[in-house]
Amino acid sequence: MKGFLGFLGFVLLSQGIGGIVCQLTGGWFRLWALTHRIGFLDGYEIYVCVLLVVLGVAVLFAAESAGKRA
Structure with a gap:
C-alpha cells in the first residue's frame, strides 16, 4: 500500500x-x-495544478503514515 500511495x-x-x-x-x-x-x-x-500539488503532498504524507503503521 505504501508503494502504491507513494507512486500516486x-x-x-x-x-x-x-x-x-x-x-x-x-x-x-x-x-x-x-x-x-x-x-x-x-x-x-493553474488552479487545478495547485490542487494537484496539494493532493500529491497529502498522498505522500499518507503513504509515509501508512508505512509507519505497518
Missing part, C-alpha cells in the same frame, strides 16, 4: 508542478503536463 503521490505532484511550469513559461513544457489537454479546464489550469 509522485504522479500527482509531478503533474501539478509540470502544469504550473507549463502555464508560467507560456506552454514550453506541454509534453510534461496533462492538465492543458482537458477541455473543460480551460482558464482554470
Whole structure:
C-alpha cells in the first residue's frame, strides 16, 4: 500500500508542478503536463495544478503514515 500511495503521490505532484511550469513559461513544457489537454479546464489550469500539488503532498504524507503503521 505504501508503494502504491507513494507512486500516486509522485504522479500527482509531478503533474501539478509540470502544469504550473507549463502555464508560467507560456506552454514550453506541454509534453510534461496533462492538465492543458482537458477541455473543460480551460482558464482554470493553474488552479487545478495547485490542487494537484496539494493532493500529491497529502498522498505522500499518507503513504509515509501508512508505512509507519505497518
